[in-house]
Amino acid sequence: MAPVLEVSGxxxxxxxxxxxxxxxxxxxxxxxxxDGETLGLVGESGSGKTTTCLxxxxxxxxxxxIVGGRVLFEGDELTRMSQRELRRVRGRRIAVMLQDPMAxxxxxxxxxxxxxxxxxxxxQMRGRTLRARVxxxxxxxxxxxxxxxxxxxxxxxxxxxxxxxxxxxALAGGPKLVIADxxxxxxxxxIQAQYLDLLKDIQRETGVALIFVTHxxxxxxxxxxxxxxxxxxxxxxxxxxxxxFDDPKHPYTRALLGSVPKLGSKEPLYSxxxxxxxxxxxxxxxxxxxRCREALPRCASVDPPDFHLGxxxxxxxxxxxxxxxxx
Amino acid sequence: xxxxxVRRVLYSFVTLFILSATIFLIVRLTGDPVAxxxxxxxxxxxxxxxxxxxxxxxxxxxxxxTFMENAFKGELGKxxxxxxxxxxxYFQRLPNSLTLGLAATLISLLIGIPAGIISxxxxxxxxxxxxxGIALLGLSIxxxxxxxxxxxxxxxxxxxxxxxxxGDWRHVVMPAVALGWYFAASMLRLTRSSMLEVLGSxxxxxxxxxxxxxxxxIAMHAFKNALIPVFTxxxxxxxxxxxxxxxIEVIFAWPGIGRLLYEGIFxxxxxxxxxxxxxxxFMIVAINLVxxxxxxxxxxxxxxxx
Numbered sequence: 001m002a003p004v005l006e007v008s009g010x011x012x013x014x015x016x017x018x019x020x021x022x023x024x025x026x027x028x029x030x031x032x033x034x035d036g037e038t039l040g041l042v043g044e045s046g047s048g049k050t051t052t053c054l055x056x057x058x059x060x061x062x063x064x065x066i067v068g069g070r071v072l073f074e075g076d077e078l079t080r081m082s083q084r085e086l087r088r089v090r091g092r093r094i095a096v097m098l099q100d101p102m103a104x105x106x107x108x109x110x111x112x113x114x115x116x117x118x119x120x121x122x123x124q125m126r127g128r129t130l131r132a133r134v135x136x137x138x139x140x141x142x143x144x145x146x147x148x149x150x151x152x153x154x155x156x157x158x159x160x161x162x163x164x165x166x167x168x169x170a171l172a173g174g175p176k177l178v179i180a181d182x183x184x185x186x187x188x189x190x191i192q193a194q195y196l197d198l199l200k201d202i203q204r205e206t207g208v209a210l211i212f213v214t215h216x217x218x219x220x221x222x223x224x225x226x227x228x229x230x231x232x233x234x235x236x237x238x239x240x241x242x243x244x245f246d247d248p249k250h251p252y253t254r255a256l257l258g259s260v261p262k263l264g265s266k267e268p269l270y271s272x273x274x275x276x277x278x279x280x281x282x283x284x285x286x287x288x289x290x291r292c293r294e295a296l297p298r299c300a301s302v303d304p305p306d307f308h309l310g311x312x313x314x315x316x317x318x319x320x321x322x323x324x325x326x327x
Numbered sequence: 328x329x330x331x332x333v334r335r336v337l338y339s340f341v342t343l344f345i346l347s348a349t350i351f352l353i354v355r356l357t358g359d360p361v362a363x364x365x366x367x368x369x370x371x372x373x374x375x376x377x378x379x380x381x382x383x384x385x386x387x388x389x390x391x392x393t394f395m396e397n398a399f400k401g402e403l404g405k406x407x408x409x410x411x412x413x414x415x416x417y418f419q420r421l422p423n424s425l426t427l428g429l430a431a432t433l434i435s436l437l438i439g440i441p442a443g444i445i446s447x448x449x450x451x452x453x454x455x456x457x458x459x460g461i462a463l464l465g466l467s468i469x470x471x472x473x474x475x476x477x478x479x480x481x482x483x484x485x486x487x488x489x490x491x492x493x494g495d496w497r498h499v500v501m502p503a504v505a506l507g508w509y510f511a512a513s514m515l516r517l518t519r520s521s522m523l524e525v526l527g528s529x530x531x532x533x534x535x536x537x538x539x540x541x542x543x544x545i546a547m548h549a550f551k552n553a554l555i556p557v558f559t560x561x562x563x564x565x566x567x568x569x570x571x572x573x574x575i576e577v578i579f580a581w582p583g584i585g586r587l588l589y590e591g592i593f594x595x596x597x598x599x600x601x602x603x604x605x606x607x608x609f610m611i612v613a614i615n616l617v618x619x620x621x622x623x624x625x626x627x628x629x630x631x632x633x
Contacts, residue, residue, distance in 0.1 A: 108625065108627065117537055
């Protein structure tokens with residue numbers, strides 16, 4: 001079966017100071033996503049996760065431009081679409097949830113209006129049909145007595161409820177793919193868990209594919225089928241969740257997993273030495289080599305290619321050169 | 328909501344009280360009005376008689392209390408110069424000033440808001456630069472100079488519009504443009520910065536991610552949020568244009584309140600100056616109250632939390 005989304009060699013660069021400075025925020029990212037599948041996109045802040053997501057829907061900041069690669073969604077090449085065509089994709093076929101539920105809702109409009117908009121503009125729903133649709137969506141995200149709550153304004157709702165409203169907005173257009181950009185970072189842990197369960201349930205019911213951006217590996221283990229680990233604008237390892245947690249191939253992934261706090265452990269928390277590199281001036285060779293404890297001499301000069309491993313995982317690290325035959 | 332309004336009204340009284348005391352003192356620092364009221368050959372006894380006649384021989388606190396007592400009764404005193412009640416003079420001029428002030432407000436809004444929105448939406452483009460240029464010109468060209476240029480071009484050279492006075496709509500055009508010009512620029516700058524802030528917000532990003540048409544994102548989601556500061560400024564600006572368009576009214580010989588104030592100041596006409604300033608203060612307070620109540624209609628958070 002053809003994947004819902006196929007991103008290949010995507011490059012998005014930021015041009016600042018009149019093009020004098022180029023930041024390769026996304027530099028050759030490839031992944032694909034099947035129907036109803038969940039991909040976790042993990043990495044430190046500034047590794048290019050959010051820019052990857054915004055590149056898919058073509059809604060980038062002014063300074064950023066997609067300079068290469070393809071985004072194939074249900075057979076359509078999104079990077080070639082005009083903004084007008086993209087508007088018919090956004091909210092209708094691909095929905096995005098943003099990081100901050102508190103800030104994502106317009107304070108001056110009712111919940112009804114904000115949830116109704118995608119159905120109003122994309123499905124031309126009006127009047128009673130639209131009201132019924134909004135109530136159904138709010139019920140789906142478990143807002144109690146939706147017929148009343150939909151008249152409220154965002155400030156009258158708790159953080160968890162607002163996040164669920166954002167979920168309802170995402171579902172309103174009936175999308176095939178939902179991109180969730182750290183949707184739970186601002187919620188407290190119990191609300192987070194509830195919300196993640198809700199997302200899973202909705203995914204089971206509607207069969208949407210999900211890209212889940214996070215830096216929380218616990219959430220990845222709970223939510224995702226596959227994981228892509230990003231570092232300095234590249235996916236440095238991609239594997240099934242089980243494979244990645246059981247047998248991480250890239251030293252960076254191993255370091256990330258090693259820095260997850262363990263309950264009951266008396267040992268000091270492991271952290272990766274050094275800082276993530278400045279994306280405007282990346283080191284030569286593998287961008288991770290200055291922080292890598294297993295670096296080889298050539299890591300400092302030559303950036304490793306993707307190594308495809310037998311179990312379907314892919315990693316960019318010279319350590320794997322001997323382990324696999326190059327494809 | 329009722330409590331909110333009551334509290335606002337009480338604050339307004341405090342503001343007006345402070346304003347009245349300030350203006351009462353300041354006019355008295357300008358010099359002796361009696362010297363201007365009497366003829367040059369007047370003897371000291373004549374001056375004393377005039378002073379007594381107008382109650383100016385009493386102490387300032389007594390004068391102030393009398394002034395306030397009368398003000399509460401709606402009487403602002405009698406003009407030294409016109410020998411008429413100040414309120415009568417004020418309300419005679421008010422329609423003219425309202426016409427001019429409203430026309431200038433309209434001009435400032437019709438130029439400032441759309442240009443501010445375009446400039447914010449097309450930030451750092453040629454459009455934005457044009458708008459910034461307009462704002463710079465608006466803030467730096469003095470109204471009186473613009474007024475004189477307008478007179479020169481449209482009255483003297485083209486003979487399209489009358490140079491001065493009041494009459495039909497043709498008399499309003501030039502003073503309204505000269506007056507509204509500066510306020511259009513300040514409106515433009517405020518709309519631009521307010522829109523820029525809103526356009527950078529997460530909820531506007533989400534509105535775009537919903538695939539809404541640009542018009543809906545900008546004119547409804549963004550503009551409604553950017554409106555509140557713009558609204559406040561528009562209210563205050565209007566009061567200023569109605570009550571203190573002194574220079575423009577003098578240049579165009581517009582029979583409005585600004586000119587009344589100008590004459591009052593030159594004649595040391597204490598009751599007139601006091602009256603006009605108090606009325607302007609009253610109008611500012613009233614407009615602010617109206618603007619505050621309108622906020623509540625725009626922003627549900629204000630509606631419920633106060």
